Ligand code: SF4
């Protein structure tokens with residue numbers, strides 16, 4: 267039944283194969299010889315399959331775990347250096363016809379304020395985001411064919427890309443909307459989206475159906491097969507994720523890796539990103555109602571093992587997590603974070619910032635973008651506002667082959683420095699700017715190729731004089 271090449275959800279995310287994987291992992295939990303051989307394989311930086319990674323997930327040997335955490339950090343540094351890509355979510359509408367029991371936007375919630383942004387309101391949101399320095403957005407909207415049909419999403423993307431405010435511009439719009447048809451994915455591709463993101467929520471079919479009792483999202487197969495339709499529609503960067511806390515994390519972990527293996531087997535390219543949201547408190551949602559919540563320790567172990575299992579995949583953590591968890595997660599493999607997020611519809615431009623009204627979840631990290639940028643730099647990371655690959659057409663397998671050849675280091679690093687420089691010139695506080703200038707000076711020396719280093723220096727000077735938007 268299990269077939270990673272199949273296009274049927276229940277065959278590429280096969281329940282029996284997951285149960286068998288968990289059994290295999292339990293049996294080999296103390297098999298140090300096997301664990302060591304899996305670690306050796308992981309050192310080659312070519313990834314692990316779901317069975318191998320599941321064995322490591324149950325490993326409790328302190329010495330081996332320390333090795334795994336160091337390896338995750340090394341792999342992060344090999345593929346992503348010390349750069350962290352910044353983004354912000356933008357909520358367009360919270361009308362939703364689904365009944366997801368963990369989300370306050372579910373249709374039966376009658377007291378949450380429902381809002382849908384007009385194009386003028388989107389303009390105001392985007393200007394507020396550009397005024398902070400954001401260049402990369404993730405669009406979010408509930409599923410509602412009447413209030414937010416695909417035409418509305420397409421028009422909104424067009425509006426967002428059209429807004430040039432002072433030196434600001436949104437250069438990449440990633441989209442997180444409900445599973446849809448090949449035809450609609452094609453339209454999204456034509457509208458110039460970056461990554462199409464869709465969280466699976468849970469890979470466990472029976473739980474999935476209970477957690478999504480009503481609405482189109484109830485259909486497990488349609489949801490799980492969405493990435494295949496997106497790829498058929500021409501979108502080659504797709505982002506996966508599960509909502510940790512809904513089901514047993516070991517089940518989700520195996521399912522997530524099987525999904526990645528499936529995409530690689532069928533389309534020749536794995537997921538562009540994996541997000542790791544954990545269930546959080548929100549309007550009528552209490553995370554304690556879900557009994558599969560995971561501790562910070564388990565959460566960080568999952569992050570480290572995803573990094574090791576899929577070394578080329580970007581990993582995203584949001585402001586659902588607080589500063590200290592984010593700080594540790596960044597050391598273990600996270601490559602993208604959101605900053606200064608508003609999880610309500612219209613939350614960026616609103617004067618009174620009345621988040622309780624329409625937010626999807628409570629934010630645990632409330633710092634401004636300037637504070638997040640400064641904190642990252644003080645912790646040795648380079649905040650990057652780079653969107654170069656997407657704009658140079660380096661997506662899907664073209665991106666992956668560049669990444670696998672190691673050449674991306676000669677693009678990402680200088681691009682990070684140049685986009686950081688733009689940020690420092692246009693948006694940073696004096697203190698942040700001082701930290702950033704010193705960091706750029708130091709990091710210039712870490713550009714491997716001499717000619718790239720010289721071009722970067724010259725471009726940094728031109729940015730200082732007012733020019734913008736350079737990229738490799
Ligand atoms: S998770 Fe998405 S689909 Fe489900 S209720 Fe919330 S907005 Fe709607």
Ligand code: SF4
Pocket residue numbers: 351650652653654655656674677678679681
């Ligand atoms: S060069 Fe490409 S992979 Fe590197 S940070 Fe920029 S967009 Fe990302």
